[in-house]
Amino acid sequence: MSLEDKIILCIPGPWEDQRAFVRAVAEASRPDGDYLVTGVIMTHGPNKKAFDFEFCDRDERMAEAFASAGIATRIRDDFLDEIEAHKSVVYLKSTELQSLETAEAIAKAASHLIKAGGIGVKVETAGKAFTASQWFEEMETVSVSLYWLMVLDSVTDDTTIYSCGMRNFGLSDSIVSDEGLQLSVPLLRDFNKYQLYQQPVLSAGQTFRREEGGPTYRLSIEENQPDRHMDIYSNPFGMWRLSRVGPENRT
Structure with a gap:
């Protein structure tokens, strides 16, 4: 699939390396183990959804990128300080063609990565960014809020x-x-x-x-x-x- 066929979410976090990220995902899944990471794929067992991910080192431009993409969501400077302190970045990518169902599934997967330590979410394929608390708040009514999360x-x-x-x-x-x-x-x-x-x-x-x-x-x-x-x-x-x-x- 090309970039045009994917939903891409950017999630900066505190993970020292990919092993630490894999452990954090597993720990956040306890006791049910709904989300698992194998290689470069993250899966959600109950709904049989899979997502590609790319684990990257710290990006010096990340705070600036969140500031630009966070204008519509009114991201504050103190949150940008949290982004500035990130140690790594995970790019979560859909593996199925874009649809309402695919968007909801990857939004829920992003919520899990926040539970695993993610600081915030930037929807790369819309140019829109959210703090962790904003994302969780919108996900409480995901069927209503999905448009707000995915579209600028x-x-x-x-x-x-x-x-x-x-x-x-x-x-x-x-x-x-x-x-x-x-x-x-x-x-x-x-x-x-x-x-x-x-x-x-x-x-x-x-x-x-x-x-x-x-x-x-x-x-x-x-x-x-x-x-x-x-x-x-x-x-x-x-x-x-x-x-x-x-x-x-x-x-």
């Missing part, structure tokens, strides 16, 4: 707003221009959740609106994704452009 829906590019991370569910991202931040973000969020939870069959020319009497938007295929040259962010499932067709007032 407020990437700005001049007068254009677009989402990044719907590829984690095997779905298209969305983009809108000239609507302003206050209208664009809830529009993209609601449209993306509509895709995720209603699973409609979409095609160019269809229309979408958030609420009765609200603005209507026509769908078209966006040929030039803003992040098309970045494998970690580009969406192989495409991107929907939403263009307003009425009413004209923008409030």
